[in-house]
Amino acid sequence: MEFYDFEWRLNRSLNAKLAELQRNERLRHVIFSAQFNRELLNHLGTIADMIRQFHKSRKGRRFLGGLLRNQRAMLYFTQPSTRTFLSFTAACQMLGIACNEVRDPSVSSEAKGESPFDSIRMFSSYFDIIIMRSVVPNFAECCAYLMNELDEKDHRSVPIINAGSGADEHPTQALLDVYTIKRTFQFKDPKDSSRWNRLDELRRKYPDLTKSLDGKLYGFCGDIGRGRTVRSLASLLSLFRDVSICFISPPHPKMRLSPDLRERLIKRRVKIYEIESFEDTIEGKPAIEAVDCLYMTRIQREHDTTEDLQAYQGFDLSKYCLSRELVARMKDYAPILHPFPRDSRIGEIPNDIDSDPRAVYFHQARNGMWIRAALLAYLFDVDQRIASRFQKDFAEYHDYNIGVL
């Protein structure tokens, strides 16, 4: 089986593909962020919140650790990764799943000429799920089709999770990003009480502020064209109503919003602004003052060709970096996210912003562990067990406010 055997499948409409990636009304493989709807996002967020709660006590951790004790996961990451790899490992371990990894194909049989498809097929003989990251754009998608074929033939097939494919998609990052935005938009404060709460306080200055992801202006800044996290998250945000997105990027075709994503967002009625600086205005206000949420990204320099480098020489990349002065002009509640790694050579987020309460990128990275654990629980069909046990153990949480996406 080779890559070209799957080519005709890659060129089909998204809708035709989505049906193949699910089974019995549930997602079977996780390849695109377009596989998620609001209901499923909400459900996974709820399960993630429950897992968080269980994890606080020893008894809860024991319950979680017993859920998938006999399952095994292969983490096949042939492209650099820190957070995604580690948070998936931690999420697996939390649920009792044993993990194994191949990160460097030069120490696997691929060094002897084995094709990556043969490797995947082998993994499926030993493991119950394959979580994979690859530089090849549609590789995870092809692997999902391969698994479906194996399932028909010899009933030995396992789910594939795309943990980042080329410059194309990073669906589980988008899940943790939405989960983080949703939690931040609860506007909770440890000092909240019956006499004072942060949301009411904020509403004095911003009377229309709501907890919803609907109706907000999201800013994305940096390498928009080559950042797969931007593509996946923008697609998920398009599920919400009255969403506007402003893309702030250097004026180079590779770094600007790509035509296919633009078209997809417009189809979903997202209002789009494409600008080159935080100072460019959106409905009369500089973008930095207008956004309700800011998603920073790094310039993906590892993809630069010599021509690209020449073209960028004229660009002032510091225009795509935050500073304390800029952050001071942002809305008081607007969270700053970043998928990380941040590039310390360019400094799109200088360290002196980390202590600002709006800087949520470290929480965001930790949220990756909770939402990935929720996704694994869902794929292995133990999410309902978590929900029932939660109802039993935390009956006093009957008003637990976790369904507000």
Ligand code: NCD
């Ligand atoms: C991102 C990735 O690999 O796409 N990192 C991540 O998974 N958190 C972002 C990046 O590399 O810039």
